[in-house]
Amino acid sequence: MATAPTAESVRGALLRYRVMAFVVGVTLLLFVGAILLKYVTKSIESDSIVAIAHGWLFMIYVLLGLDLGFRMRWSIGRLALMTLSGMVPFLSFYAEHKVTGWVRTELGTSAGAAAPESPAV
Numbered sequence: 001m002a003t004a005p006t007a008e009s010v011r012g013a014l015l016r017y018r019v020m021a022f023v024v025g026v027t028l029l030l031f032v033g034a035i036l037l038k039y040v041t042k043s044i045e046s047d048s049i050v051a052i053a054h055g056w057l058f059m060i061y062v063l064l065g066l067d068l069g070f071r072m073r074w075s076i077g078r079l080a081l082m083t084l085s086g087m088v089p090f091l092s093f094y095a096e097h098k099v100t101g102w103v104r105t106e107l108g109t110s111a112g113a114a115a116p117e118s119p120a121v
Helices: 007-041 048-072 076-087 091-107
Strands: none
């Protein structure tokens, strides 16, 4: 039988997921802004560079979300919700907050315990 996830085994996966949730959220907002500029003001010719960047980053985000979800042994429904949140503007920021809460609740860690410790000066 598989052992339960520990804070040490999940810490890195959670940090990677949180960073990519932020990055994907920002690139999605840039993409929406580029689309608005393209079709409303007709001030730019193409939004393809932002679209390509968001697409590649979204694929990395999905893989990191799945990595975290598999480490935590979450259901397919929860995995789908957390990975698909990178397709809706602002939802990845909310999903990152919820996922962090889920991890901390399930592992029984406090907010300070899940963060990497800073070295003493």
